Amino acid sequence: MADSGKTLQNEITTDSGKIFARSGKKGVLTWFAFFVACLFAFPILSVTAAALTATSDVWDHLVQTVLSDYIINTLFLASGVACLVAIIGGGTAWLVTMCRFPGRALFEWALILPLAVPAYVMAYTYTDFLQASGPLQVLLREVLSLQYGEYWFPDLRSMGGAITMLSLVLYPYVYMLARAAFLEQSVCALEVSRTLGCSPLSSFFRVALPLARPAIIAGTSLALMETLADFGTVSFFGIQTFTTGIMNAWTTFGDLAAARQLSTYLLVFIFSVFIIEKLSRGKARYHHATNRYQNLPGYKLQGLKKCFAVAACGIPLFLGFVLPAIILISKTLSLGDKQFGIKFITLAFNSFTLATVTACAAVLIAVLLAYTNRMQANFFSRAATKIASMGYAIPGTVVAIGTLFPLAALDNTIDSWMRSTFDISTGLILTGTITALVFAYLVRFLAVSLNTVESGLGKIRPSMDDASRTLGMGPIKTLWHVHTPIMSGSLITAGLVVFVDVMKELPATLVMRPFNFDTLAVHAYNLASDERLSEASTASLTIVAVGILPLIFLSRAIAKSRAGSQTKPAQDL
Numbered sequence: 001m002a003d004s005g006k007t008l009q010n011e012i013t014t015d016s017g018k019i020f021a022r023s024g025k026k027g028v029l030t031w032f033a034f035f036v037a038c039l040f041a042f043p044i045l046s047v048t049a050a051a052l053t054a055t056s057d058v059w060d061h062l063v064q065t066v067l068s069d070y071i072i073n074t075l076f077l078a079s080g081v082a083c084l085v086a087i088i089g090g091g092t093a094w095l096v097t098m099c100r101f102p103g104r105a106l107f108e109w110a111l112i113l114p115l116a117v118p119a120y121v122m123a124y125t126y127t128d129f130l131q132a133s134g135p136l137q138v139l140l141r142e143v144l145s146l147q148y149g150e151y152w153f154p155d156l157r158s159m160g161g162a163i164t165m166l167s168l169v170l171y172p173y174v175y176m177l178a179r180a181a182f183l184e185q186s187v188c189a190l191e192v193s194r195t196l197g198c199s200p201l202s203s204f205f206r207v208a209l210p211l212a213r214p215a216i217i218a219g220t221s222l223a224l225m226e227t228l229a230d231f232g233t234v235s236f237f238g239i240q241t242f243t244t245g246i247m248n249a250w251t252t253f254g255d256l257a258a259a260r261q262l263s264t265y266l267l268v269f270i271f272s273v274f275i276i277e278k279l280s281r282g283k284a285r286y287h288h289a290t291n292r293y294q295n296l297p298g299y300k301l302q303g304l305k306k307c308f309a310v311a312a313c314g315i316p317l318f319l320g321f322v323l324p325a326i327i328l329i330s331k332t333l334s335l336g337d338k339q340f341g342i343k344f345i346t347l348a349f350n351s352f353t354l355a356t357v358t359a360c361a362a363v364l365i366a367v368l369l370a371y372t373n374r375m376q377a378n379f380f381s382r383a384a385t386k387i388a389s390m391g392y393a394i395p396g397t398v399v400a401i402g403t404l405f406p407l408a409a410l411d412n413t414i415d416s417w418m419r420s421t422f423d424i425s426t427g428l429i430l431t432g433t434i435t436a437l438v439f440a441y442l443v444r445f446l447a448v449s450l451n452t453v454e455s456g457l458g459k460i461r462p463s464m465d466d467a468s469r470t471l472g473m474g475p476i477k478t479l480w481h482v483h484t485p486i487m488s489g490s491l492i493t494a495g496l497v498v499f500v501d502v503m504k505e506l507p508a509t510l511v512m513r514p515f516n517f518d519t520l521a522v523h524a525y526n527l528a529s530d531e532r533l534s535e536a537s538t539a540s541l542t543i544v545a546v547g548i549l550p551l552i553f554l555s556r557a558i559a560k561s562r563a564g565s566q567t568k569p570a571q572d573l
Helices: 002-053 057-065 067-098 104-110 119-130 135-144 159-184 187-195 200-229 232-236 242-251 256-281 303-334 342-375 379-388 396-422 434-458 462-470 475-486 488-504 507-512 520-529 533-559
Strands: none
Touching: 002 256, 002 342, 002 379, 002 396, 002 434, 057 067, 057 242, 057 256, 067 104, 067 159, 067 200, 067 242, 067 256, 067 303, 104 303, 119 135, 119 159, 119 232, 119 303, 119 520, 119 533, 159 200, 159 232, 159 303, 200 242, 200 256, 232 242, 232 520, 242 256, 242 396, 242 507, 256 396, 303 533, 342 379, 342 434, 342 475, 342 488, 342 520, 342 533, 379 434, 396 434, 396 507, 434 488, 434 507, 462 475, 475 488, 488 520, 488 533, 507 520, 520 533
């Protein structure tokens, strides 16, 4: 009995030690989440704090002259883009999900492709195509026997042109989320509306659209974030917004204080979008009243309705991807970049290196944060994750300036200490380096990978964690040997999406890149700024080509997101 009691006590002591060790590992992950949250929030906090305390003569000049233009233009641009992306994205999502018409199978994955085209590339492409010496106006004058100035032609370099360009590349945000929402909807609600005398169109407006409203608003909010963050398009079109004002204050006037103050105003705009989105929901809840997931009804369109559906889906795809791709390929093959060769290879290598390093780091950090939330789902861990991922809503210019200032202060502090202590000057250790640029990318795009990783991790049953631990695996081994293989598809998707976003990122790269270090995005922007649009086509086409494959994978994942995405025999409409 004494031996049995001693054995039992040893087992309890051993089990307690294992539990303590596992708790210690959990504590390490929690402290890691806290560290990441503080580190990633610091650029935003530094911008806000510095703007509240700094003084600038340039700021007073901006307030008196152009600040009102920044506010009005930013509001008008955001409102126009919000309306267009909601209409295009929501409408096309419902058509390809609920209706049957020629080309639907192609449209349901191809409508996401315009997201691969950066807005500034779209602006360069259409400007070259539609300008007075472009092929369209030349053909128009030849056919109608007119001279330049004898006919009206829309001016693309205008507010309307900027709204159109941004809407054509950003509507896929609404399309993806709205399509997923329509696929998730319960058939029962739609069938009840039909039995009450609603036509398919009436069911869309009265049932399907309200149920998908949160997804449409969320997609529109993402499009608004990208609109407020855009620099290349509005700068190329000469439209004064907050992003161009921030860059001008920093590069033209050399006044970082004024740039930080403008950044704070832009942050107010962004957080206002979040507040409006939350208030628009109110206390409403959107959920299924049944657990039954039947096959979705399919409405077979006839006559003019069929033609309208093809046009409604085909026009955004053609204008947002097909035509720009044709123009870029044609320009690249006929003219292209005269420096295509060793320099172009260097530019591509720089872009791919930055994108690869950032993607790997973002996925690693996202996995650790998501796993911390899975193990310790408390207020602290959730708050740390939210703080760490809020950078996606912040424009690249704001993130860059918020990163640049504290890094420069840290470098100067280290240099002063080394001078006074060892009489050695260290110079700039972090400022203007690849490390600083990658950090700015991580602040900006961590949320992209985190959302994807959390989605993949959430599909793994908690019972698998319990089974792994009964076999003697700790939290880290469970993550590595069990969770990682299961959610490998989500990890690859997360890495690819971050990779594409970094390839397209322009303002943060312009501000923070090391001296004499250019990427494909910077090279395309510099050529376009010098009106060398044909030469910019090579770098632009490369950026677009890189973004296509991840988007196809993403579209297929959405299509498989629900068992009920199969359709019933089509009903004539």
